[in-house]
Amino acid sequence: MLILVTGATGKVGRRFITGLLDEPKFSNARIRALCHNRMIEESDRIEVAKGSIADSAVVAAAMEGVTHVLHLATCKETPDDVMDVTVKGLFWLLEAFRLSPTARQFILIGGDAGIGHFFYRHDGPVTEKTPHRAYPGCYALSKVLEEVMLEQFAIQYGINSCCLRAPWIMEKDDFKFTLSFGDDVFGGPDWKSLVPPADAARYARDGTVPLLRDADGRPLKRNFVHVDDLVSAVLAAIDNPRAVGQLFNIAMDRPVDYGEVAAYLARTRGLGSVDISSEYHSNWMDNSKAKFLLDWRPVYDLEKLIDSAWEYQRSGEEPRIVWYPG
Structure with a gap:
């Protein structure tokens, strides 16, 4: 198993790599991290491919021998980059994946921005059948385009795909x-x-x-998920026959x-x-489908989310850095 991870240096990418390498059932798995602006340390089970996913040649080289893709790379409110990275980048990845003789599963991390989260009123729980509704800005639009493109590639070419839709992802403090x-x-x-x-x-x-x-x-009421719970959902989806062609909401049990x-x-x-006061709307992401099909459960509830954030102690070598605007 050789897993290509885009966005490997972000909070989800780093935690996923640690989680995968620590999981006994993936003891034979190797990671190839596609890195652009930041790098990750290589090891006997981690190798690095350098370049931008907007470059088809870079993507084709990074896909050599890959069996699985975990696509995390994205842009926030950066209009100059969002179409190249989010739309073109995903297109090149999917093209290389469908043509690959070794590729077995493509996992995308989506986002609740694609269904408008608290910008629009929802009359009931937000499920996987809730229509896409991007709020103003390029980021939400890009999340809609990602999910739709993945869905269409599965229809067009029968690829084994899965989308895990996450709300705001938390870690540490x-x-x-x-x-x-x-x-x-x-x-x-x-x-x-x-x-x-x-x-x-x-x-x-x-x-x-x-x-x-x-x-x-x-x-x-606003939806969140802790990075540990999201990573556990990714690990549950890998090579899971019940994940084929599925979209899952991955969120806390209660907003x-x-x-x-x-x-x-x-x-x-x-x-x-x-x-x-605000003009935002409360909403509730229903995670029942992931529980039923993936046998997944989030560990973090409200109290654990708060306590872990307030109790986290940063060392002097770990300043808070926000890698993206928005």
Whole structure:
């Protein structure tokens, strides 16, 4: 088994490589990491291919002898790159995969941006049958195009494909910084821009967290997944006959409720909260299909997500780095 991993230096790629190499049933598996801007350390089971997935020759060379592909490489709100990397790159990968005599399975990590997550109202749980609806911006559009392209290649050429659709992926202390009123906020909303500057500075100093409310005035529910749970789903999908041609929602059992977050942090850490109104909509990704077909279960619930983020201690050699905008 030789697995080509794109986006291997990101949070999911690194954790997947560690998880795969540690899993006894994949003891004979090797990794080929396709790296562009950043590199990964090689070993007896890890080799590196260098170049951009937007280059068909690079992709063709990287696919030599590959049995499985885990496609993680993506762009955020970077219009200059998104079509080359996300659309053209995936096209070249799929073309090389379908023509390969060794290729057996193609796994794509999709995203809830493709169904609009909290930008649009959903009348019920978000399932794998929920229609694509990209919110404004190039990133959400790219996630729709990825899923549709993979689906069409399976229809056109009968390739063995699987898409694992993930919401916002957390690791280490990420979740703590999603709630920061400071310049160190991870992702969006940018809380400090929603309150007066003096209040933002005080909230950041005191560790106050936002209690985001949805368009109906209730605490907003938003989907997350921890990287460990996503990786366990990938490992469950590899060579699984029940994953052939399937799309799975891979998310926590319950979405994060900002009211429950505020209450838990007040009870366990004495932190205050402040209401933030919004026009966003609560939503709930249903992960039942993955549980049923992959026999997969997420380990992280709300309390574990919060506790692990607040208890994580970074060393001086591990500064927080956000590798992409948005």
